[in-house]
Amino acid sequence: MSVCLAGATGWAGSELARAIARCPDLALVAAVSRTHAGRRLGEVLGDDRITAPIYPSAREAVGAPCDVFVEYTRPDAAKANVLIALERGAHVVVGTSGLSDEDYADIDVAARRHQRGVLAVGNFALTVVLMQKFAEIAARLIPHYEIIDYAHDDKRDAPSGTARELAARLSRIRTPQPTIPIDETVGHREARGATLSGTQVHSVRLPGFVISAEVVFGMPDQRLSIRHDSGTSARPYVDGALIAIRRVSTLVGVHRGLDAVLDL
Numbered sequence: 001m002s003v004c005l006a007g008a009t010g011w012a013g014s015e016l017a018r019a020i021a022r023c024p025d026l027a028l029v030a031a032v033s034r035t036h037a038g039r040r041l042g043e044v045l046g047d048d049r050i051t052a053p054i055y056p057s058a059r060e061a062v063g064a065p066c067d068v069f070v071e072y073t074r075p076d077a078a079k080a081n082v083l084i085a086l087e088r089g090a091h092v093v094v095g096t097s098g099l100s101d102e103d104y105a106d107i108d109v110a111a112r113r114h115q116r117g118v119l120a121v122g123n124f125a126l127t128v129v130l131m132q133k134f135a136e137i138a139a140r141l142i143p144h145y146e147i148i149d150y151a152h153d154d155k156r157d158a159p160s161g162t163a164r165e166l167a168a169r170l171s172r173i174r175t176p177q178p179t180i181p182i183d184e185t186v187g188h189r190e191a192r193g194a195t196l197s198g199t200q201v202h203s204v205r206l207p208g209f210v211i212s213a214e215v216v217f218g219m220p221d222q223r224l225s226i227r228h229d230s231g232t233s234a235r236p237y238v239d240g241a242l243i244a245i246r247r248v249s250t251l252v253g254v255h256r257g258l259d260a261v262l263d264l
Protein backbone atom coordinates (compact mmCIF):
# COMPACT_ATOMS: atom_id res chain seq x y z
CA MET A 1 0.00 0.00 0.00
CA SER A 2 1.57 3.32 -1.05
CA VAL A 3 1.32 6.29 1.30
CA CYS A 4 1.85 10.03 0.86
CA LEU A 5 2.41 11.85 4.14
CA ALA A 6 1.76 15.58 4.40
CA GLY A 7 3.50 17.00 7.46
CA ALA A 8 6.13 14.24 7.40
CA THR A 9 8.79 16.45 9.02
CA GLY A 10 6.55 17.54 11.91
CA TRP A 11 6.40 16.29 15.48
CA ALA A 12 3.65 13.75 14.81
CA GLY A 13 4.35 13.14 11.11
CA SER A 14 8.05 12.29 11.55
CA GLU A 15 7.27 9.59 14.14
CA LEU A 16 4.67 8.14 11.79
CA ALA A 17 7.09 8.27 8.84
CA ARG A 18 9.66 6.23 10.79
CA ALA A 19 6.98 3.71 11.75
CA ILE A 20 5.74 3.36 8.15
CA ALA A 21 9.33 2.65 7.10
CA ARG A 22 9.36 -0.31 9.51
CA CYS A 23 6.16 -1.82 8.02
CA PRO A 24 6.78 -4.27 5.18
CA ASP A 25 3.22 -3.85 3.84
CA LEU A 26 3.44 -0.03 3.54
CA ALA A 27 5.59 2.12 1.23
CA LEU A 28 6.07 5.81 1.91
CA VAL A 29 6.25 7.18 -1.63
CA ALA A 30 5.96 10.95 -1.10
CA ALA A 31 6.08 13.53 1.67
CA VAL A 32 5.02 17.18 2.02
CA SER A 33 6.95 19.91 3.82
CA ARG A 34 7.52 23.44 2.55
CA THR A 35 10.79 23.93 4.43
CA HIS A 36 12.48 20.72 3.27
CA ALA A 37 11.04 20.44 -0.25
CA GLY A 38 13.44 18.97 -2.79
CA ARG A 39 15.23 16.71 -0.28
CA ARG A 40 14.73 13.04 0.60
CA LEU A 41 12.74 12.54 3.80
CA GLY A 42 15.37 10.11 5.13
CA GLU A 43 18.04 12.86 5.01
CA VAL A 44 15.87 15.18 7.09
CA LEU A 45 14.87 12.52 9.62
CA GLY A 46 18.29 10.85 9.74
CA ASP A 47 16.89 7.50 8.60
CA ASP A 48 18.39 5.99 5.44
CA ARG A 49 15.48 3.59 4.94
CA ILE A 50 13.16 6.48 4.02
CA THR A 51 13.74 7.42 0.40
CA ALA A 52 10.49 9.33 -0.22
CA PRO A 53 10.97 12.68 -1.96
CA ILE A 54 9.64 15.78 -0.20
CA TYR A 55 7.33 18.09 -2.16
CA PRO A 56 6.40 21.66 -1.22
CA SER A 57 2.65 21.07 -1.59
CA ALA A 58 0.09 18.29 -1.52
CA ARG A 59 -0.82 19.04 -5.13
CA GLU A 60 2.72 18.23 -6.26
CA ALA A 61 3.08 15.25 -3.93
CA VAL A 62 0.01 13.45 -5.27
CA GLY A 63 1.19 14.02 -8.86
CA ALA A 64 2.37 10.39 -8.63
CA PRO A 65 -0.56 8.27 -7.46
CA CYS A 66 -0.75 6.86 -3.93
CA ASP A 67 -3.28 4.59 -2.25
CA VAL A 68 -3.55 6.60 0.97
CA PHE A 69 -2.86 10.27 1.67
CA VAL A 70 -2.21 11.16 5.31
CA GLU A 71 -2.94 14.77 6.33
CA TYR A 72 -0.82 15.80 9.31
CA THR A 73 -0.09 19.52 8.75
CA ARG A 74 -2.06 22.48 10.04
CA PRO A 75 -5.78 23.23 10.21
CA ASP A 76 -5.47 26.08 7.68
CA ALA A 77 -3.90 23.80 5.04
CA ALA A 78 -5.72 20.55 5.80
CA LYS A 79 -9.02 20.89 3.94
CA ALA A 80 -7.45 21.93 0.63
CA ASN A 81 -4.91 19.09 0.91
CA VAL A 82 -7.63 16.52 1.54
CA LEU A 83 -9.72 17.71 -1.41
CA ILE A 84 -6.69 17.54 -3.74
CA ALA A 85 -5.86 14.01 -2.59
CA LEU A 86 -9.46 12.85 -3.16
CA GLU A 87 -9.42 14.39 -6.64
CA ARG A 88 -6.32 12.30 -7.38
CA GLY A 89 -8.10 9.12 -6.28
CA ALA A 90 -6.44 8.55 -2.88
CA HIS A 91 -8.18 7.46 0.30
CA VAL A 92 -7.43 9.92 3.10
CA VAL A 93 -6.53 9.69 6.77
CA VAL A 94 -6.82 13.01 8.61
CA GLY A 95 -4.79 13.43 11.78
CA THR A 96 -4.77 17.24 11.71
CA SER A 97 -7.07 18.73 14.30
CA GLY A 98 -9.12 21.90 13.99
CA LEU A 99 -11.32 21.15 10.96
CA SER A 100 -14.95 22.11 11.50
CA ASP A 101 -18.09 20.05 10.99
CA GLU A 102 -18.77 22.23 7.92
CA ASP A 103 -15.31 21.36 6.52
CA TYR A 104 -16.09 17.66 6.98
CA ALA A 105 -19.50 18.06 5.34
CA ASP A 106 -17.78 19.50 2.22
CA ILE A 107 -15.12 16.78 2.32
CA ASP A 108 -17.82 14.11 2.62
CA VAL A 109 -19.47 15.33 -0.60
CA ALA A 110 -16.14 15.13 -2.45
CA ALA A 111 -15.26 11.72 -0.96
CA ARG A 112 -18.60 10.22 -2.00
CA ARG A 113 -18.30 11.73 -5.47
CA HIS A 114 -14.93 10.00 -5.87
CA GLN A 115 -16.07 6.86 -3.97
CA ARG A 116 -13.17 7.18 -1.54
CA GLY A 117 -12.91 6.87 2.23
CA VAL A 118 -11.84 9.64 4.61
CA LEU A 119 -11.05 8.60 8.15
CA ALA A 120 -10.65 11.60 10.46
CA VAL A 121 -9.28 10.81 13.88
CA GLY A 122 -8.81 13.63 16.38
CA ASN A 123 -6.57 11.40 18.46
CA PHE A 124 -5.05 8.16 17.20
CA ALA A 125 -4.00 6.92 20.65
CA LEU A 126 -5.69 3.60 21.38
CA THR A 127 -6.16 4.67 25.01
CA VAL A 128 -8.14 7.70 23.77
CA VAL A 129 -10.35 5.47 21.65
CA LEU A 130 -11.13 3.52 24.81
CA MET A 131 -11.79 6.72 26.79
CA GLN A 132 -14.32 7.74 24.13
CA LYS A 133 -16.02 4.38 24.35
CA PHE A 134 -16.18 4.47 28.17
CA ALA A 135 -17.56 8.04 28.08
CA GLU A 136 -20.26 7.00 25.62
CA ILE A 137 -21.34 4.24 27.99
CA ALA A 138 -21.46 6.72 30.90
CA ALA A 139 -23.47 9.26 28.88
CA ARG A 140 -26.20 6.66 28.33
CA LEU A 141 -26.83 6.69 32.07
CA ILE A 142 -25.78 10.16 33.24
CA PRO A 143 -27.39 13.28 31.72
CA HIS A 144 -25.03 15.93 33.17
CA TYR A 145 -21.46 16.22 31.93
CA GLU A 146 -18.86 18.72 30.74
CA ILE A 147 -15.52 18.34 28.96
CA ILE A 148 -12.17 19.84 29.95
CA ASP A 149 -9.29 19.85 27.49
CA TYR A 150 -5.77 20.60 28.74
CA ALA A 151 -2.81 21.35 26.47
CA HIS A 152 0.55 23.10 26.28
CA ASP A 153 0.51 26.88 26.00
CA ASP A 154 1.55 27.00 22.32
CA LYS A 155 -1.23 24.78 20.98
CA ARG A 156 -3.06 27.10 18.58
CA ASP A 157 -6.38 25.39 18.11
CA ALA A 158 -8.99 25.23 20.83
CA PRO A 159 -10.78 23.10 21.77
CA SER A 160 -8.53 20.19 20.84
CA GLY A 161 -9.56 17.70 18.17
CA THR A 162 -10.03 15.15 20.94
CA ALA A 163 -12.44 17.39 22.82
CA ARG A 164 -14.41 18.28 19.68
CA GLU A 165 -14.70 14.66 18.69
CA LEU A 166 -15.75 13.68 22.20
CA ALA A 167 -18.46 16.36 22.28
CA ALA A 168 -19.78 15.28 18.89
CA ARG A 169 -19.86 11.63 19.92
CA LEU A 170 -21.58 12.22 23.23
CA SER A 171 -24.19 14.45 21.55
CA ARG A 172 -25.27 11.44 19.50
CA ILE A 173 -26.14 9.72 22.76
CA ARG A 174 -27.74 12.68 24.51
CA THR A 175 -27.34 16.46 24.86
CA PRO A 176 -26.56 17.45 28.43
CA GLN A 177 -29.12 19.69 30.11
CA PRO A 178 -27.39 22.13 32.49
CA THR A 179 -29.57 22.90 35.49
CA ILE A 180 -29.09 26.64 34.79
CA PRO A 181 -29.27 27.16 31.00
CA ILE A 182 -25.96 28.58 29.74
CA ASP A 183 -27.62 31.72 28.31
CA GLU A 184 -29.04 32.48 31.76
CA THR A 185 -25.58 32.58 33.35
CA VAL A 186 -25.23 35.52 35.69
CA GLY A 187 -21.83 37.20 35.28
CA HIS A 188 -19.58 36.08 32.38
CA ARG A 189 -21.12 33.57 30.03
CA GLU A 190 -17.63 32.68 28.69
CA ALA A 191 -16.75 31.30 32.10
CA ARG A 192 -19.09 28.39 31.29
CA GLY A 193 -16.96 27.47 28.27
CA ALA A 194 -17.80 27.03 24.61
CA THR A 195 -20.87 25.07 23.59
CA LEU A 196 -19.87 22.38 21.11
CA SER A 197 -22.44 19.91 19.86
CA GLY A 198 -24.53 20.99 22.86
CA THR A 199 -21.76 20.25 25.39
CA GLN A 200 -19.79 22.76 27.49
CA VAL A 201 -16.10 22.49 26.65
CA HIS A 202 -13.37 24.24 28.64
CA SER A 203 -9.87 24.57 27.17
CA VAL A 204 -6.87 25.14 29.41
CA ARG A 205 -3.62 26.19 27.66
CA LEU A 206 -0.67 26.36 30.03
CA PRO A 207 3.01 25.42 30.19
CA GLY A 208 3.35 22.18 32.08
CA PHE A 209 0.53 20.38 30.29
CA VAL A 210 1.01 18.06 27.32
CA ILE A 211 -2.40 16.88 26.06
CA SER A 212 -5.19 15.62 28.28
CA ALA A 213 -8.93 15.32 27.97
CA GLU A 214 -11.41 14.75 30.74
CA VAL A 215 -15.14 14.23 30.81
CA VAL A 216 -16.73 14.94 34.15
CA PHE A 217 -20.12 13.32 34.76
CA GLY A 218 -22.13 14.67 37.68
CA MET A 219 -25.06 13.11 39.54
CA PRO A 220 -26.51 14.07 42.91
CA ASP A 221 -23.84 13.40 45.54
CA GLN A 222 -21.58 11.50 43.15
CA ARG A 223 -19.17 12.26 40.32
CA LEU A 224 -17.31 10.29 37.69
CA SER A 225 -14.23 11.57 35.81
CA ILE A 226 -12.95 9.79 32.74
CA ARG A 227 -9.59 11.25 31.85
CA HIS A 228 -6.85 10.55 29.37
CA ASP A 229 -3.28 11.89 29.58
CA SER A 230 -0.65 11.64 26.87
CA GLY A 231 3.09 11.77 27.46
CA THR A 232 5.47 14.06 25.61
CA SER A 233 6.37 11.87 22.63
CA ALA A 234 4.33 11.31 19.49
CA ARG A 235 4.60 7.54 20.00
CA PRO A 236 1.00 7.09 21.29
CA TYR A 237 -0.38 8.24 17.93
CA VAL A 238 1.50 5.78 15.75
CA ASP A 239 -0.33 2.48 16.22
CA GLY A 240 -3.76 3.98 15.64
CA ALA A 241 -2.55 5.90 12.58
CA LEU A 242 -1.18 2.68 11.06
CA ILE A 243 -4.52 0.95 11.63
CA ALA A 244 -6.28 3.90 9.95
CA ILE A 245 -3.93 3.78 6.94
CA ARG A 246 -4.45 0.04 6.48
CA ARG A 247 -8.24 0.14 6.78
CA VAL A 248 -9.41 3.47 5.31
CA SER A 249 -9.90 1.90 1.88
CA THR A 250 -12.80 -0.15 3.32
CA LEU A 251 -14.78 3.10 3.78
CA VAL A 252 -16.63 5.52 1.51
CA GLY A 253 -17.25 9.12 2.63
CA VAL A 254 -16.15 10.77 5.87
CA HIS A 255 -15.95 8.69 9.04
CA ARG A 256 -14.91 10.19 12.37
CA GLY A 257 -12.99 8.22 14.96
CA LEU A 258 -10.81 5.14 14.84
CA ASP A 259 -13.65 2.93 16.03
CA ALA A 260 -15.11 3.24 12.50
CA VAL A 261 -12.52 0.58 11.59
CA LEU A 262 -12.26 -1.23 14.93
CA ASP A 263 -14.57 -3.87 16.32
CA LEU A 264 -15.18 -2.47 19.82
Ligand SMILES: NC(=O)c1ccc[n+]([C@@H]2O[C@H](COP(=O)([O-])OP(=O)(O)OC[C@H]3O[C@@H](n4cnc5c(N)ncnc54)[C@H](OP(=O)(O)O)[C@@H]3O)[C@@H](O)[C@H]2O)c1
Pocket residue numbers: 006007008009010011012013032033034035036056057058072073074075077094095096097098121122123124125161237
Ligand atom coordinates in the same frame (compact mmCIF):
# COMPACT_ATOMS: atom_id res chain seq x y z
N1 LIG B 1 -4.81 12.85 15.39
C1 LIG B 1 -3.83 12.73 16.29
O1 LIG B 1 -3.73 11.72 17.00
C2 LIG B 1 -2.83 13.85 16.42
C3 LIG B 1 -1.64 13.66 17.15
C4 LIG B 1 -0.70 14.70 17.16
C5 LIG B 1 -0.95 15.88 16.49
N2 LIG B 1 -2.14 16.04 15.83
C6 LIG B 1 -2.42 17.24 15.02
O2 LIG B 1 -1.64 17.09 13.82
C7 LIG B 1 -1.28 18.38 13.33
C8 LIG B 1 0.24 18.45 13.20
O3 LIG B 1 0.80 18.46 14.50
P1 LIG B 1 2.37 18.52 14.77
O4 LIG B 1 2.54 18.72 16.20
O5 LIG B 1 3.06 17.38 14.11
O6 LIG B 1 2.77 19.88 13.99
P2 LIG B 1 4.20 20.38 13.52
O7 LIG B 1 5.29 19.76 14.30
O8 LIG B 1 4.11 21.87 13.46
O9 LIG B 1 4.33 19.82 12.03
C9 LIG B 1 3.55 20.30 10.98
C10 LIG B 1 4.03 19.65 9.70
O10 LIG B 1 3.20 20.10 8.64
C11 LIG B 1 3.98 20.80 7.67
N3 LIG B 1 3.16 21.94 7.23
C12 LIG B 1 2.70 22.94 7.98
N4 LIG B 1 1.95 23.78 7.25
C13 LIG B 1 1.95 23.28 6.01
C14 LIG B 1 1.37 23.70 4.79
N5 LIG B 1 0.65 24.82 4.71
N6 LIG B 1 1.56 22.94 3.70
C15 LIG B 1 2.32 21.83 3.77
N7 LIG B 1 2.91 21.39 4.90
C16 LIG B 1 2.73 22.12 6.00
C17 LIG B 1 5.25 21.19 8.41
O11 LIG B 1 6.35 21.33 7.54
P3 LIG B 1 6.70 22.77 6.87
O12 LIG B 1 6.52 23.82 7.92
O13 LIG B 1 8.12 22.57 6.42
O14 LIG B 1 5.75 22.93 5.73
C18 LIG B 1 5.45 19.99 9.30
O15 LIG B 1 6.00 18.91 8.57
C19 LIG B 1 -1.90 19.38 14.33
O16 LIG B 1 -3.16 19.78 13.86
C20 LIG B 1 -2.03 18.57 15.61
O17 LIG B 1 -3.03 19.08 16.45
C21 LIG B 1 -3.07 15.05 15.79
